[in-house]
Amino acid sequence: MKKTLALLLCLFTAALCLPALPAHGEVLEISAPAAVLMEAGTGRVLFEKNSHEARPCASITKVMTLCLTFEAIEAGQLNLSDQLSASAHAASMGGSDIWLKEGEQMSVDDLIKATVIMSANDAAVVLAENVAGSEEAFVERMNGKAQELGMEDTVFKNCNGLDEEGHITSAHDVALMSRALLTHEKITDYTLTWMDYVRDGATQLVNTNKLIRSYQGITGLKTGTTSAAGSCISATAERNGLKLIAVVLGAPSTDDRFRDAAALLDYGFAGWSVTVPESPELPPVPVTGGMEEQVEVRAGEMPEILMESAAGGEIEEKISWRENIAAPVKEGDIVGRIDYRLGSESLAQVDITAAGDVEAITFQSAFLYLLGGFLGL
Numbered sequence: 001m002k003k004t005l006a007l008l009l010c011l012f013t014a015a016l017c018l019p020a021l022p023a024h025g026e027v028l029e030i031s032a033p034a035a036v037l038m039e040a041g042t043g044r045v046l047f048e049k050n051s052h053e054a055r056p057c058a059s060i061t062k063v064m065t066l067c068l069t070f071e072a073i074e075a076g077q078l079n080l081s082d083q084l085s086a087s088a089h090a091a092s093m094g095g096s097d098i099w100l101k102e103g104e105q106m107s108v109d110d111l112i113k114a115t116v117i118m119s120a121n122d123a124a125v126v127l128a129e130n131v132a133g134s135e136e137a138f139v140e141r142m143n144g145k146a147q148e149l150g151m152e153d154t155v156f157k158n159c160n161g162l163d164e165e166g167h168i169t170s171a172h173d174v175a176l177m178s179r180a181l182l183t184h185e186k187i188t189d190y191t192l193t194w195m196d197y198v199r200d201g202a203t204q205l206v207n208t209n210k211l212i213r214s215y216q217g218i219t220g221l222k223t224g225t226t227s228a229a230g231s232c233i234s235a236t237a238e239r240n241g242l243k244l245i246a247v248v249l250g251a252p253s254t255d256d257r258f259r260d261a262a263a264l265l266d267y268g269f270a271g272w273s274v275t276v277p278e279s280p281e282l283p284p285v286p287v288t289g290g291m292e293e294q295v296e297v298r299a300g301e302m303p304e305i306l307m308e309s310a311a312g313g314e315i316e317e318k319i320s321w322r323e324n325i326a327a328p329v330k331e332g333d334i335v336g337r338i339d340y341r342l343g344s345e346s347l348a349q350v351d352i353t354a355a356g357d358v359e360a361i362t363f364q365s366a367f368l369y370l371l372g373g374f375l376g377l
Contacts, residue, residue, distance in 0.1 A: 040243035058224030061161030191220030235261035290327030327360035
């Protein structure tokens with residue numbers, strides 16, 4: 001009995017010592033000089049600290065390298081089973097690598113494993129060279145993709161994140177490219193692997209992201225550390241449909257970056273949730289001047305609506321219709337809209353479209369219609 005009481009007292013004391021999550025609106029203490037928390041579905045920023053400050057991001061650079069690699073795979077340019085040869089340039093990389101030798105061959109699958117799990121600089125260069133022909137050409141594509149994603153704070157100089165003058169990004173931009181990488185669902189096969197092997201088991205890979213063994217709902221994504229960048233991470237996680245991206249740049253230590261990332265994710269999961277409204281039943285709408293008097297309609301895909309946990313009230317559904325819908329009507333034409341609102345704030349909109357065609361009345365169509373009725377067709 002005494003041992004049980006002593007144990008309960010210890011647990012109670014430990015609980016009192018745990019840092020409380022900040023309530024929504026309070027300041028979240030982050031040790032790193034730059035950080036951001038983004039909801040992946042909408043891209044909405046939930047927390048930021050110097051989020052647009054230009055900084056190096058070390059191996060988080062490989063998030064963009066992986067984006068372009070998966071695009072090449074999905075386009076049929078590369079296959080996971082393809083065997084790629086390491087160039088002299090790739091074999092010359094320093095820092096974190098898997099010690100590729102010039103001419104050594106490795107499958108695309110194993111090179112992605114090494115890039116994601118071990119953060120191998122040489123493996124990243126092999127992928128880049130085979131996607132674009134050279135690392136220089138690949139970096140041009142990286143910068144083009146960055147522009148496409150709206151990464152206005154970013155200039156890439158290499159594909160692996162080794163310190164180089166002018167190779168910069170921001171916490172916000174890292175979140176944007178992390179969001180893009182998450183659209184390639186197979187990436188989590190690699191980011192959630194704690195340990196694997198290449199070279200037929202001769203080389204062990206251990207994931208640099210320790211959160212995959214400790215954080216509930218973690219899905220990835222990439223760590224990075226150099227002398228110029230400090231300790232960095234883009235940590236992604238999902239709970240109950242809410243997908244978050246926590247970016248930490250320049251943390252004082254490895255432990256600090258994991259602690260900061262976990263705090264950001266905790267803050268997001270405590271403060272927000274995602275809801276998907278049910279698709280409403282919609283009546284057909286009238287059509288003027290058509291061979292039919294109405295057309296069936298359908299709503300588009302229901303949106304994921306991001307809600308603050310502290311927000312009061314219920315989501316309202318407001319349906320508006322296009323006035324005087326006249327034939328011809330083509331399937332897919334927008335005939336109305338659903339507006340989901342919380343008070344005066346519009347949260348999401350969904351188009352209502354025609355589910356079929358309605359031909360306009362012409363002399364010929366009317367004649368054929370009457371003729372068909374006369375003949376019993």
